[in-house]
Amino acid sequence: MNRSNINNLTMPLLGMLDLGQAPRVAVEAxxxxxxxxxxxxxxxxxHPNKVLxxxxxxxQQTEDLRARGHDLEEWPARTWMAGGTCIALRDGSGMDAVADPRRAGTANIGAKP
Structure with a gap:
């Protein structure tokens, strides 16, 4: 498993559960x-303290990380290296599917079962 997998799966989940973000907002954050x-x-x-x-x-967030002693390295914005998360959810109002624009995934909601 790639090291960024843990981060790219956890961050959207926390965004939805802790911050109340919609799936698309959480995936694209x-x-x-x-x-x-x-x-x-x-x-x-x-790599102790290494954060990409x-x-x-x-x-402000990079300054906060640096102040906490992290060794920072910058990726390009929206890079594929940050992973590619896809989410599919079903609730009482229907379905929602989101694919991360960082990778080549797609999301489509077909007819309701």
């Missing part, structure tokens, strides 16, 4: 990724 735990592939490298972030992350 700015991303950060921690590299402070072992990678999945040999040699399982670790998308270039369009608000400056």
């Amino acid at each position: 700015h991303r950060v990724a921690s590299y402070a735990y072992p990678g999945s592939f040999a040699p399982h490298d670790v 972030y998308e270039a369009d992350l608000p400056k």
Whole structure:
């Protein structure tokens, strides 16, 4: 598993559950990724305090991360490297599907069952 997978799946979920964001807003929100735990592939490298972030992350947030001692590295805005999350939800009013514009995924809602 790519290190950014944990971040790109967790951040939209927290956006929806904790911040009340709509699925599309949560999926398209700015991303950060921690590299402070072992990678999945040999040699399982670790980068303590390393945080990668998308270039369009608000400056106040990057300043806050830096003040907390993180070693920051900038990704391009909306980069594919930040992962690609797709969400499909069903509730009492119907269905919603969202594909992350960072990757080539698509989302489509067909006829209701």
